[in-house]
Amino acid sequence: MAVAATKKTDLSDAPATGNTLRFANDPTGFTREQELHAYREMLFIRRFEEKAGQLYGMGLIGGFCHLYIGQEAVVVGVQMSMKDGDQVITGYRDHGHMLATGMEARGVMAELTGRRSGYSHGKGGSMHMFSKEKHFYGGHGIVGAQVSLGTGLGFANRYRDNGNVSIAYFGDGASNQGQVYESFNMAELWRLPVVYVIENNRYAMGTSVTRSSALTDFSKRGSSFNIPGAKVDGMDVRAVKAASDMALEHARSGKGPFLLEMETYRYRGHSMSDPAKYRSKDELEQMRNEHDPIEQVKHRLIEKKWASEEELKKMDADVRSIVNDAADFATHDPEPDAAELYTDILK
Numbered sequence: 001m002a003v004a005a006t007k008k009t010d011l012s013d014a015p016a017t018g019n020t021l022r023f024a025n026d027p028t029g030f031t032r033e034q035e036l037h038a039y040r041e042m043l044f045i046r047r048f049e050e051k052a053g054q055l056y057g058m059g060l061i062g063g064f065c066h067l068y069i070g071q072e073a074v075v076v077g078v079q080m081s082m083k084d085g086d087q088v089i090t091g092y093r094d095h096g097h098m099l100a101t102g103m104e105a106r107g108v109m110a111e112l113t114g115r116r117s118g119y120s121h122g123k124g125g126s127m128h129m130f131s132k133e134k135h136f137y138g139g140h141g142i143v144g145a146q147v148s149l150g151t152g153l154g155f156a157n158r159y160r161d162n163g164n165v166s167i168a169y170f171g172d173g174a175s176n177q178g179q180v181y182e183s184f185n186m187a188e189l190w191r192l193p194v195v196y197v198i199e200n201n202r203y204a205m206g207t208s209v210t211r212s213s214a215l216t217d218f219s220k221r222g223s224s225f226n227i228p229g230a231k232v233d234g235m236d237v238r239a240v241k242a243a244s245d246m247a248l249e250h251a252r253s254g255k256g257p258f259l260l261e262m263e264t265y266r267y268r269g270h271s272m273s274d275p276a277k278y279r280s281k282d283e284l285e286q287m288r289n290e291h292d293p294i295e296q297v298k299h300r301l302i303e304k305k306w307a308s309e310e311e312l313k314k315m316d317a318d319v320r321s322i323v324n325d326a327a328d329f330a331t332h333d334p335e336p337d338a339a340e341l342y343t344d345i346l347k
Contacts, residue, residue: 036301048099064092078260086165128141144180171200187225195258230261246258
């Protein structure tokens with residue numbers, strides 16, 4: 001059963017699945033403008049990540065590099081529901097979140113390659129960059145740390161009474177961390193405006209959720225704290241938008257936190273060094289062929305005659321041009337001065 005992505009939704013509008021709600025594919029869909037926006041944003045993230053993978057293979061990106069390919073509908077759909085001033089915080093699979101908030105491709109790519117024009121002046125790399133202007137608070141390498149910090153952002157919003165909501169993203173693996181449940185307890189106790197988004201891509205670092213989690217329905221993870229939850233088709237940007245509309249309205253109206261489980265899938269390994277042998281090639285190909293978030297939107301745009309193949313190819317070419325420019329900039333930008341080693345240090 002579907003929930004319309006374009007109408008105002010509350011808890012009574014969605015079908016129940018146990019103690020939670022279910023958001024799947026929506027036959028009413030988006031407007032033409034929404035579809036085109038979602039398509040471009042997801043395509044932008046995918047092309048950026050593909051280029052980042054290439055640069056990593058060439059040795060131009062060091063350290064860890066976790067790509068977001070396959071999961072693009074989650075952050076794009078949530079971002080479409082947000083208002084100016086809402087904050088985003090996430091873990092180390094973070095490039096897509098940065099781009100979705102409006103951070104510049106040049107600055108993100110420069111940080112990936114450790115250059116002085118990067119968002120953390122070349123000192124943070126893939127996992128640690130921030131933008132106060134875009135209300136993006138990281139990028140955190142410590143598993144689950146962003147959940148506590150995101151709860152703190154929600155506390156600041158409540159204290160200031162500014163009407164903003166904090167969105168804290170984390171994965172199925174991080175959801176088993178103890179600090180996550182401490183944060184849930186505080187958030188519900190104080191009715192903090194926080195939306196917790198679990199990006200369930202099935203494998204955490206490389207172990208299936210069926211082998212690592214006693215409760216695999218992550219939408220119920222907040223139930224013992226009276227936090228409502230929803231299970232969402234995270235490969236369908238319309239379903240993500242519909243669920244996010246509801247969750248953000250819930251948090252913004254003073255009712256406290258909300259939890260969204262996004263059922264998604266990463267096409268690449270956990271990081272660039274992961275061969276992902278814990279899953280079959282058939283499973284991966286089935287997800288690509290039947291559930292790809294970008295191809296779903298492309299199909300609808302063409303089927304409804306809202307865009308032609310040529311128009312979408314031009315959009316792809318424009319996106320590739322921006323990404324190629326970012327890569328060229330990042331590989332020619334100077335490295336940080338050695339004096340940067342002594343800046344931004346807390347004593």
